Amino acid sequence: MSVPVRIRESRRRVAPPRSTGRSTSARRPRRSVLLTALTGVVVLYSLVPLVWLVVNATKTQQGLFDSFGLWFADDFALWDNVVRTLTYDDGIFLRWLGNTVLYVVLGAGGATALAALGGYGLAKFDFPGKRAVFAVIIGAVAVPGTALAVPTFLMFSGMGLTDTPWAVVVPSLISPFGLYLMWTFASEAIPDELLEAARLDGAGEFRIFFRICLPLLAPGTVTVLLFTAVATWNNYFLPLIMLRDRDWYPLTVGLDAWNSQATTAGGEVVFDLVVTGSLLTILPLIAAFLLLQRFWQSGLTAGGVKG
Amino acid sequence: MATPLPAAVPAENGRRRPRRRRSWAGWRFVGPFLAIFALVFLAPVAYSIYLSLFRTRLVGGTTFVGPDNYEQVLRDPQFWSAVVRVTLFLAVQVPVMLLIALLVALAVDSGRLYGRNFFRIAVFLPYAVPAVVATLMWGFMYGTQFGLVGNVNEAFGITLPDPLSPELVLASIGNIVTWEFIGYNMLIFYSALRVVPTSLYESAEIDGAGQLRVITSIKLPALRGALLIATIFSIIGSFQLFNEPSILQSIAPNAITTDFTPNLYAYSLSFSGQRFDYSATVAIVMGLITMVVAYVVQLRGMRERG
Numbered sequence: 298m299s300v301p302v303r304i305r306e307s308r309r310r311v312a313p314p315r316s317t318g319r320s321t322s323a324r325r326p327r328r329s330v331l332l333t334a335l336t337g338v339v340v341l342y343s344l345v346p347l348v349w350l351v352v353n354a355t356k357t358q359q360g361l362f363d364s365f366g367l368w369f370a371d372d373f374a375l376w377d378n379v380v381r382t383l384t385y386d387d388g389i390f391l392r393w394l395g396n397t398v399l400y401v402v403l404g405a406g407g408a409t410a411l412a413a414l415g416g417y418g419l420a421k422f423d424f425p426g427k428r429a430v431f432a433v434i435i436g437a438v439a440v441p442g443t444a445l446a447v448p449t450f451l452m453f454s455g456m457g458l459t460d461t462p463w464a465v466v467v468p469s470l471i472s473p474f475g476l477y478l479m480w481t482f483a484s485e486a487i488p489d490e491l492l493e494a495a496r497l498d499g500a501g502e503f504r505i506f507f508r509i510c511l512p513l514l515a516p517g518t519v520t521v522l523l524f525t526a527v528a529t530w531n532n533y534f535l536p537l538i539m540l541r542d543r544d545w546y547p548l549t550v551g552l553d554a555w556n557s558q559a560t561t562a563g564g565e566v567v568f569d570l571v572v573t574g575s576l577l578t579i580l581p582l583i584a585a586f587l588l589l590q591r592f593w594q595s596g597l598t599a600g601g602v603k604g
Numbered sequence: 605m606a607t608p609l610p611a612a613v614p615a616e617n618g619r620r621r622p623r624r625r626r627s628w629a630g631w632r633f634v635g636p637f638l639a640i641f642a643l644v645f646l647a648p649v650a651y652s653i654y655l656s657l658f659r660t661r662l663v664g665g666t667t668f669v670g671p672d673n674y675e676q677v678l679r680d681p682q683f684w685s686a687v688v689r690v691t692l693f694l695a696v697q698v699p700v701m702l703l704i705a706l707l708v709a710l711a712v713d714s715g716r717l718y719g720r721n722f723f724r725i726a727v728f729l730p731y732a733v734p735a736v737v738a739t740l741m742w743g744f745m746y747g748t749q750f751g752l753v754g755n756v757n758e759a760f761g762i763t764l765p766d767p768l769s770p771e772l773v774l775a776s777i778g779n780i781v782t783w784e785f786i787g788y789n790m791l792i793f794y795s796a797l798r799v800v801p802t803s804l805y806e807s808a809e810i811d812g813a814g815q816l817r818v819i820t821s822i823k824l825p826a827l828r829g830a831l832l833i834a835t836i837f838s839i840i841g842s843f844q845l846f847n848e849p850s851i852l853q854s855i856a857p858n859a860i861t862t863d864f865t866p867n868l869y870a871y872s873l874s875f876s877g878q879r880f881d882y883s884a885t886v887a888i889v890m891g892l893i894t895m896v897v898a899y900v901v902q903l904r905g906m907r908e909r910g
Contacts, residue, residue, distance in 0.1 A: 418633025448652035531734035549736040
């Protein structure tokens with residue numbers, strides 16, 4: 298890879314910048330219709346299933362079978378579908394929605410708090426055993442998460458935690474990615490001099506963290522919160538093995554259960570509710586990503602991937 | 605597959621700062637994370653190693669069997685056929701997904717697109733869709749009943765190959781996973797491209813380098829670290845494949861067996877077969893295979909970087 302080096306040398310050669318006008322024009326290349334169209338194919342691929350979901354959430358079960366998948370059927374049954382989704386089986390969907398929100402608030406909120414504290418601690422303190430902590434976390438992270446699921450289930454079952462919200466919340470509290478992001482973010486966003494000054498003024502460590510550092514860490518915290526919220530909201534495997542009681546299901550496991558009803562003997566076929574329920578499940582997340590994009594995009598760029 | 609992991613230790617502050625005192629204070633901040641980490645990461649690892657050394661029989665109870673379970677896994681044709689299946693998946697799906705993600709990231713970063721913010725967001729959106737919903741959606745679309753495949757067949761009077769048949773279902777799962785993660789990987793690549801200093805592009809232009817040259821000489825080298833991380837995540841994700849086949853099972857019960865992937869096999873062993881000791885052994889062996897492959901890829905990636 299000698300080429301980049303050559304380019305850097307040539308920059309030195311032309312060191313005194315001649316015209317700024319030229320370089321700004323370089324940063325504003327001509328737009329290309331061809332490239333836009335080619336990338337458009339990928340956009341189409343990404344959006345067509347979502348369009349399919351929206352269109353089919355407006356159909357009755359009969360309409361699902363009778364009409365073309367990417368266009369509306371004769372009856373527009375969206376509102377009826379939404380009402381039936383929310384009230385089916387004594388409103389179990391709302392119960393699942395409540396469970397999901399509970400798991401996200403406790404799981405993602407807790408994971409973000411632990412990651413912020415831990416990342417700050419790793420970035421700003423030298424303490425005995427710090428190297429061992431690095432080694433253990435990085436080593437354990439290479440272990441596939443799902444490989445731990447069965448033993449975790451057996452342990453939790455021994456502790457009487459299965460079939461309770463704790464079985465879903467406690468494992469969600471650990472986000473190695475979140476820790477890593479907060480650690481990188483804290484190293485860059487918080488100057489050591491600031492901490493020294495606060496300590497000289499006699500402030501305690503936790504007071505320094507909450508009053509001075511936490512506001513500085515905000516962009517990183519929002520990013521971690523958003524990504525752990527998505528991970529918890531979308532979690533399927535963990536609640537699937539931990540929960541037997543339908544009343545504690547999150548939306549993902551509930552939707553899967555509704556879908557499986559079609560293949561279970563005696564189960565009612567509710568594809569229309571599965572489709573509408575799926576749409577209702579993804580709306581909050583898509584809204585969150587669209588509304589908070591300023592935060593997560595800057596957070597990812599700042600702390601994200603420098604590997 | 606959704607959880608990215610730290611692949612490199614972030615550099616401490618580059619500049620020399622006043623030397624920090626070494627004290628126990630840091631433990632108060634790191635302690636809570638470590639306590640939960642020990643409970644949900646370290647303890648299960650230890651427990652599954654313990655389980656794998658025993659065997660429980662209906663008659664005779666639990667006995668220490670040492671490496672017997674491991675020997676059985678290594679000779680288990682069901683396990684190996686599952687490993688071969690996810691390896692095939694890895695070899696085809698991951699390069700396709702990463703290549704598309706790379707091309708989109710380069711296109712968005714080039715600034716030559718009309719409405720590039722729309723492109724970035726639109727391609728990323730599927731990441732916000734839970735694997736359950738993604739699989740149900742695609743599963744319905746694949747179906748001949750009210751899916752798009754059925755629509756196309758009707759409209760043109762043809763019979764497309766059934767995406768949910770045993771021969772094609774792996775490719776169909778590959779398509780679902782690709783759909784879910786193109787945007788996520790694109791964002792990783794795009795973030796890496798954003799930190800390339802503009803001065804590099806300016807000097808390249810002064811040198812008369814064309815777009816293609818800028819890509820091969822500046823952008824691809826800058827992406828090397830991000831590519832390595834994305835590859836390792838994808839390897840781990842492929843070897844752990846579970847959600848998509850597990851959910852598709854109710855739509856295509858004949859195509860997806862209970863030992864379709866190593867994880868599905870471990871899951872069925874535990875929850876339908878009650879063979880927790882053997883299931884733990886399968887999980888450990890698969891974890892070791894994953895770690896070795898990820899490690900080898902990382903070593904190769906680091907060496908090529910030099």
